[in-house]
Every structure is written in C-alpha cells, then in structure tokens.
Amino acid sequence: MLGLVAALYDYDCTEAGRRFQLATACEPVSAQVRYYYGFYYLFTVGRYKEAVERQEQARKEDPLNLLSRVQLMPSLRAAGRYADALSELHKVRQLDENFSPLSFLLGIVHASQGNFAEAAPGPLKLQPLRNSFPARSAPIRMEDNT
Numbered sequence: 643m644l645g646l647v648a649a650l651y652d653y654d655c656t657e658a659g660r661r662f663q664l665a666t667a668c669e670p671v672s673a674q675v676r677y678y679y680g681f682y683y684l685f686t687v688g689r690y691k692e693a694v695e696r697q698e699q700a701r702k703e704d705p706l707n708l709l710s711r712v713q714l715m716p717s718l719r720a721a722g723r724y725a726d727a728l729s730e731l732h733k734v735r736q737l738d739e740n741f742s743p744l745s746f747l748l749g750i751v752h753a754s755q756g757n758f759a760e761a762a763p764g765p766l767k768l769q770p771l772r773n774s775f776p777a778r779s780a781p782i783r784m785e786d787n788t
Contacts, residue, residue, distance in 0.1 A: 673703035
C-alpha cells in the first residue's frame with residue numbers, strides 16, 4: 643500500500659518503485675499488489691512490457707477482478723498489443739456485459755484503430771446506466787461553520 647500512496651498521492655516515482663520492490667521481494671505476493679505495481683507504477687514510468695507481465699500474472703491469480711482486467715488494456719495498448727487489448731475487453735464482456743468501464747474502453751480501442759462505427763456504440767451504452775441512478779432532489783448545501 644505504501645507504494646500506491648507514494649505513486650498516487652505523493653507523486654514520488656522513486657519512492658513508489660522502492661516500496662513496490664519491497665512489497666514484491668518475497669512470496670507470497672497478492673494479485674492485488676501485482677496489479678497495483680503493474681498499473682500504477684510500471685505503466686506510469688513507461689515500463690509497458692513489465693507492466694503487462696505483472697498485470698497478466700495478477701489476472702491469472704484473480705481472473706474475476708474485472709477492474710484489473712479492463713485496466714490491463716492501456717498497458718497492452720502502450721506495449722503495442724492492440725489485438726490483445728481488444729481481446730481482453732471482449733473476455734470481460736463475456737463475464738459482465740454491463741460493467742460500466744467496459745463500453746467506454748471498447749470505444750477507445752476501436753477509435754484508436756480508426757474503427758469509428760464500432761467505437762460509437764460504446765459511450766452510447768453508458769446513457770441508460772447513467773439514468774439508472776436516482777437523481778438528487780435538492781442541491782448539496784455547504785454550511786458555514788465560522
């Protein structure tokens with residue numbers, strides 16, 4: 643967790659790398675730690691091939707973690723593995739076609755390949771999901787505690 647804090651909150655890549663190295667130095671290493679290390683550190687510092695390796699290992703250990711599976715897509719794309727990125731998203735679709743980040747990310751992959759007809763339905767599918775949340779009846783009021 644300290645590697646994640648250093649990466650996301652302190653913006654200290656050196657410290658994040660050091661903390662993740664410590665966290666992964668000896669087994670057992672949880673799938674979640676492998677995923678965090680791959681996505682939030684290795685991907686961020688441009689070590690895409692290593693990021694993919696860590697994230698794929700995490701996916702093998704925890705195949706039902708849909709968030710880590712869809713977040714493998716940016717690493718695969720950065721490593722030049724566009725077909726694998728699209729394939730991974732389709733596998734997630736088989737597990738849960740209503741997983742909200744899925745439609746958006748499928749649209750990104752298709753658009754980045756110039757396949758705009760396939761890209762357009764993705765974001766449009768989010769509209770019914772957005773409308774399924776109850777609307778606020780009144781705006782949030784901030785109280786003055788002075």
